[in-house]
Amino acid sequence: MRVSTVTMYEQSTASINRQQNDFLKVSQQIASGRRVVNPSDDPQAASRAVGVDQSKAITEQYEDSRVSARNSLAQTESILNSISDAVTSAKTLLIQASSDTLSDVDRESIASELKGVYETMIGQANATDGNGRYIFGGYKDDAPPFVKSPTGNIEYNGDTNTRLQRVDASRLMPVTENGATIFQGAPSGAGYIAEADVANQGSVTFSGPQVTNVNDPDYGESFRVLFAEDGVGNPTYSVEQFDGANWQSVTGLENQPYDVAGEQLSFGGVSLSLKGTPEVGDEILVAQSGSEQRPADLFRTMEAAIRVLETPAENATQKAALRNTLNTSMRDLDNSLDNVLTVRAAAGAKLNELDVIDAVGGNRMLNYEQTLSDLVDLDYADAISEYSLRQVGLQAAQKAFVDIKGMSLFDFM
Amino acid sequence: MSMFSIGLSGLNAAQNALNTTSNNISNVYTPSYNRELTQLGEGRVGGGVRVNDIERQFNTYVANQLNNAKTQSSALETYYNQVSQIDNLLADRDAGLSPLMQTFFSSLEDLASSPSDPAARQGVLGTANTLSAQFRSFDGYLQDMQSNINGQIRDEVVQINNSIEQVATLNREISLARARTGEAPNSLLNQRDFLVSELNERLDIKLNVQDGKTYNISLPNGQPLVTGASSFKLEAIQSDYDPQRIVVGYRDSSNNITQLDESTVKGGALGGLMLFRSETLDKTQNQIGQLAVSLSVAFNEQHKQGVDLDGLQGEDFFRVNPLQVTYQTEGAPAVEMSYVADNIDQLRPTDYTIRFEGGEPSVTRRGSGEIVDIGSGWDAANNTLVFGGISMVFSSTPQNGDRFEIQPLRRAASGIEVNINDLDKIAAGQPLNPEDDPADWIAAGAGDNRNALALQELQSRSIVGGNASVSGAYGVIVSDVGNRTNITQVNLDARQGLTDQLRAVQQSESGVSLDEEAANLIRYQQFYQANARVIDTAGTIMDTILNLRN
Numbered sequence A: 001m002r003v004s005t006v007t008m009y010e011q012s013t014a015s016i017n018r019q020q021n022d023f024l025k026v027s028q029q030i031a032s033g034r035r036v037v038n039p040s041d042d043p044q045a046a047s048r049a050v051g052v053d054q055s056k057a058i059t060e061q062y063e064d065s066r067v068s069a070r071n072s073l074a075q076t077e078s079i080l081n082s083i084s085d086a087v088t089s090a091k092t093l094l095i096q097a098s099s100d101t102l103s104d105v106d107r108e109s110i111a112s113e114l115k116g117v118y119e120t121m122i123g124q125a126n127a128t129d130g131n132g133r134y135i136f137g138g139y140k141d142d143a144p145p146f147v148k149s150p151t152g153n154i155e156y157n158g159d160t161n162t163r164l165q166r167v168d169a170s171r172l173m174p175v176t177e178n179g180a181t182i183f184q185g186a187p188s189g190a191g192y193i194a195e196a197d198v199a200n201q202g203s204v205t206f207s208g209p210q211v212t213n214v215n216d217p218d219y220g221e222s223f224r225v226l227f228a229e230d231g232v233g234n235p236t237y238s239v240e241q242f243d244g245a246n247w248q249s250v251t252g253l254e255n256q257p258y259d260v261a262g263e264q265l266s267f268g269g270v271s272l273s274l275k276g277t278p279e280v281g282d283e284i285l286v287a288q289s290g291s292e293q294r295p296a297d298l299f300r301t302m303e304a305a306i307r308v309l310e311t312p313a314e315n316a317t318q319k320a321a322l323r324n325t326l327n328t329s330m331r332d333l334d335n336s337l338d339n340v341l342t343v344r345a346a347a348g349a350k351l352n353e354l355d356v357i358d359a360v361g362g363n364r365m366l367n368y369e370q371t372l373s374d375l376v377d378l379d380y381a382d383a384i385s386e387y388s389l390r391q392v393g394l395q396a397a398q399k400a401f402v403d404i405k406g407m408s409l410f411d412f413m
Numbered sequence B: 001m002s003m004f005s006i007g008l009s010g011l012n013a014a015q016n017a018l019n020t021t022s023n024n025i026s027n028v029y030t031p032s033y034n035r036e037l038t039q040l041g042e043g044r045v046g047g048g049v050r051v052n053d054i055e056r057q058f059n060t061y062v063a064n065q066l067n068n069a070k071t072q073s074s075a076l077e078t079y080y081n082q083v084s085q086i087d088n089l090l091a092d093r094d095a096g097l098s099p100l101m102q103t104f105f106s107s108l109e110d111l112a113s114s115p116s117d118p119a120a121r122q123g124v125l126g127t128a129n130t131l132s133a134q135f136r137s138f139d140g141y142l143q144d145m146q147s148n149i150n151g152q153i154r155d156e157v158v159q160i161n162n163s164i165e166q167v168a169t170l171n172r173e174i175s176l177a178r179a180r181t182g183e184a185p186n187s188l189l190n191q192r193d194f195l196v197s198e199l200n201e202r203l204d205i206k207l208n209v210q211d212g213k214t215y216n217i218s219l220p221n222g223q224p225l226v227t228g229a230s231s232f233k234l235e236a237i238q239s240d241y242d243p244q245r246i247v248v249g250y251r252d253s254s255n256n257i258t259q260l261d262e263s264t265v266k267g268g269a270l271g272g273l274m275l276f277r278s279e280t281l282d283k284t285q286n287q288i289g290q291l292a293v294s295l296s297v298a299f300n301e302q303h304k305q306g307v308d309l310d311g312l313q314g315e316d317f318f319r320v321n322p323l324q325v326t327y328q329t330e331g332a333p334a335v336e337m338s339y340v341a342d343n344i345d346q347l348r349p350t351d352y353t354i355r356f357e358g359g360e361p362s363v364t365r366r367g368s369g370e371i372v373d374i375g376s377g378w379d380a381a382n383n384t385l386v387f388g389g390i391s392m393v394f395s396s397t398p399q400n401g402d403r404f405e406i407q408p409l410r411r412a413a414s415g416i417e418v419n420i421n422d423l424d425k426i427a428a429g430q431p432l433n434p435e436d437d438p439a440d441w442i443a444a445g446a447g448d449n450r451n452a453l454a455l456q457e458l459q460s461r462s463i464v465g466g467n468a469s470v471s472g473a474y475g476v477i478v479s480d481v482g483n484r485t486n487i488t489q490v491n492l493d494a495r496q497g498l499t500d501q502l503r504a505v506q507q508s509e510s511g512v513s514l515d516e517e518a519a520n521l522i523r524y525q526q527f528y529q530a531n532a533r534v535i536d537t538a539g540t541i542m543d544t545i546l547n548l549r550n
Helices: A005-032 A043-097 A104-125 A179-183 A298-310 A316-376 A380-406 B003-026 B060-091 B097-113 B118-181 B186-202 B268-304 B341-346 B450-460 B470-510 B514-547
Strands: A146-148 A154-156 A164-168 A171-174 A192-196 A205-211 A223-229 A235-242 A247-249 A263-267 A270-275 A283-288 B036-042 B049-056 B206-210 B214-218 B224-227 B233-238 B246-251 B257-259 B325-328 B335-339 B352-357 B360-365 B384-387 B390-394 B403-406
Touching (some): A005 A380, A005 B470, A043 A298, A043 A316, A043 B470, A164 A316, A164 B097, A179 A316, A223 A270, A235 A263, B003 B036, B003 B514, B060 B206, B060 B470, B097 B118, B097 B268, B097 B470, B118 B268, B186 B214, B186 B268, B268 B341, B268 B470, B325 B335, B360 B384, B390 B403, B450 B470
Antiparallel strands (some): A164 A171, A205 A270, B206 B214, B214 B224, B233 B246, B325 B403, B335 B390, B352 B360, B352 B403, B384 B390
């Protein structure tokens, strides 16, 4: 075939161009470290990389989420820790105060110490996070959840919500605890508590209640013991049971004669020992902590204890009130401690769970990075050998051009 | 016939051959040039040599094949140049849409962690602004390509008209020359063939050689561009269904202009542009629009389920462009269009044509012509048409024959903006009484993060087209454009190889080889010298005779 001069030049330049193009592409890959620079280099890989990138970004989001979840759980846990310490020391003080040898002045000094513990608790209950948000307010985290009402009692203004956070694809984790759960909650299976009415005028004191039979059909119900007199002025008692709406007499325990030297009552699987002289209208409530008749409230417990310790115990009625209230408060504090420890354990368990999710998430992240790298990153060994190959190709094309340029018949004329 | 005249004819022939050779050499790099050969023949009476013809080495068959190949490779090249621009746009993994959507959702995670923290709220607004700006700039880039294509189509049409006119002029000059001398000058023929080859690089044409002399050129659908010495014009005109779009119109002999269907113009740079626009650019722009609208509308819907820090119902978080009809028949009723939030997953990245026949609308996809099933979407009582995630409310009942063209998503990404700028307006919480009237909603508190969680969840929900998450939809765009670029490149390489080969064949026939011409130069120089020697010899002989007397 005839080869025209134009063809010779065109073909040489075309081949140089092509070689140069390939060479540049490899250089670009090496410079960027990526095999897929443009989507067109490998459309499947590029589009899968978008997906893997997204999964990676979501995993990172959950990772960030776990950091803040861990932060607020750890904060909760540390505050609950000091609250449980406070409850323990309050219990110690009450045990001291129960000693009969103490004078009114002694009790008053214990009361002031107890007050200090009480104020500490309020401070802890109104703790804020780094952003000035109240930790235990539920969703209402912009105002102190525990405030003193005009009557001097502490009231809870937060709500019963807990904030959830997505810490993993399929795990929405509660990361806060609200004040109601911590300070007004009772542990499940909390025992019976007896509480003498504050208006009691007699000197009946109780001990117990003791659980005798948890299988009793009425076990778990709320009861009350009412005192009255029979026709001749002897004290009697009746036991009533709360049916959900009204108090109903318990059959067989109506207007029973009461022995002031000591009486053992049994109902609903619990027994209660009573001693002392009642007045007509005196009343003792026997209910499970956290039930409707006897809601748990750590602050109320503390307030009741402080109040009774500050009151001088001069007559039998006051002494009975002191004994009964301390009795009740100590049981309440036990329950509260159980409750705080339970909530704290839950927070600790969640922290553990976060560690597990972190490990899994870390693995997943590694996988995604590996996949992404397999999809779009460059194999340098391959690329560098390709680079040398293209270099040789380009040099050869250039050499060929120079040789062709030098070959002309005109040079020999 | 004497030795003198024989020698003279030889001298003459050698002179001609040398001229031809010089002409070949001087035109070695002239693109339109075809190699010439001096055809020698015997003298008719009494010997000697004569120049029969200066023959142009031109093979019509090869030239046609090459022109065909050029049309296709030029179309592919134009296509590739355009599509690789989008390919490059999507190549940047760090500044593309995908990482910005990721940071946006990650800022929502921060909001869920501390719902009333001003820093977290500012983060959400900031990333939302960046994301919407990126949507706008994506659309701006693609829209620039649209207007560049409009400009290029205008340029191409001007060039095509020039070439067409010149071919017609050359047709006339060639026939005049033929009438004068019986032979056409090679240079004019070369010019005309070169113009045809250039035209082929711009668009696909049909060449019909009449009587082996006159070139008649027509469009593939038969509409003539050149007949003999007269030519017709193409014009760049506004599309009849989209005023923003430049298409090619044909002005016929009675001066009427008709819009050429976009599929009529095939091949060449013009065909490549048209094909790229309808096949890739429109679709990509619609896909970006679909992504922007689906995300905004779904996000707004969820945002409205929540309450902000002031205890009010969440407002629209993103603002999208109001929808407009791109074209409607004159006299047709006005239309109000909007996206339907409840079935936003029915949005498809297509343009639609709506025609009214027999009181009923029929909806077709523009381009494919596929009929869209509108189900019970037409409410004749209220003049409302609902389909594909949009609703159209006509101000009065459309007449039969009324036609509406809509592009619900084409420029959607250009108008996406963040609607709120007050940090307190971000609705991170949910009401305590969601079943009540939103005006009576009560906020649960500043620490409520339920709506922030729900907003964050949107990133994994299939909100685009009902089958893809936002990042999935972006992946589809990347894969579509990547594949299209890749295929075009492979086709272009293959087609270019074929074109190069045909070009080599054409050159082997018509191209000048300097080596060959160098040999010819020597050959014809010797030819000349030999003939001169013949005359010299004849002179010597004559002298001998004349000297006999002495």
